[in-house]
């Protein structure tokens with residue numbers, strides 16, 4: 001069966017982690033995996049730039065990490081489960097980190113979740129939203 | 133002869149693990165969700181089994197992108213707990229059942245499912261949070277466990293058809309195991325949630341409830357649901373629900389619904405939970 005990596009591009013506000021994206025983000029995600037030990041977390045936090053320079057990542061990917069721009073990390077082939085190692089190491093929850101990718105602040109985002117989450121109406125298709 | 137006595141489906145939200153580990157299950161935010169599992173904790177005490185086959189996914193905790201098995205099976209005697217970026221969860225080590233694991237892995241491979249055999253594996257919240265929900269905080273887990281990790285993180289994930297089929301093959305393999313033991317199969321993850329991008333926070337409860345109904349009544353139809361539909365309707369991470377089809381396949385054609393629970397939200401997620409038993 002011929003793979004269709006493009007089929008997801010019409011979903012608004014969503015970056016699907018395809019095998020192609022995984023290729024693009026390999027080094028970024030490898031860096032994230034390295035944060036599974038306290039020793040590496042300490043080294044990273046002591047000098048982030050120096051630690052990132054040990055990885056064969058693009059400058060864009062490094063800047064995204066340094067500025068904690070999670071959307072930019074996704075665009076660079078990062079996957080949120082990998083990226084969670086960055087924010088978990090800082091004591092940040094998924095709700096806190098995830099809210100930064102939306103147009104809400106964390107309190108607004110948490111209020112939306114407690115009220116039942118984001119309603120799917122209007123969020124199925126970029127074409128429907130006039131974004132395509 | 134071994135037999136499959138029940139199937140359990142449950143979400144495996146990491147924040148639920150934090151709530152258990154930090155003693156916050158009675159907080160206003162968490163109490164309604166944990167109350168929904170009180171029935172299940174009693175039920176599992178009243179209906180003990182020997183082995184739990186837990187279908188789950190690793191969340192970049194043990195497997196990075198170096199090796200990404202589509203279907204894996206643990207064959208070890210024990211499984212340590214992963215450090216997911218904040219140290220390992222303070223839960224007991226997970227003890228395996230190498231004899232049944234080996235039998236299962238070999239059976240599945242001979243049935244044309246090309247399993248990745250895992251003699252070494254650490255397990256993450258995908259496996260330990262469901263155990264905390266069902267067993268609470270014991271000093272040692274009451275059953276032997278066979279971890280059954282599935283790639284649901286990177287597209288292409290296995291198809292729904294393949295998941296249902298491998299569940300049926302698990303059923304056959306368990307029934308051909310020459311030891312008189314009771315086995316449960318767990319399908320974990322889901323339900324609707326999206327934890328990335330501008331659309332993060334998506335919850336689609338009507339879709340989740342329909343998924344539960346179809347899982348029980350017409351898995352043969354549900355198996356054909358494409359990944360794209362999961363990702364649009366249940367969020368990019370809602371595709372984890374294909375793992376519930378493996379559990380369902382292991383239960384045979386008809387099931388009894390013992391228990392059902394839904395709660396929104398836990399962290400970013402629509403929590404869903406089922407206990408099913410085979411009818412024959």
Ligand SMILES: [Fe+2]
Pocket residue numbers: 144189191258321322372
């Ligand atoms: Fe998960």
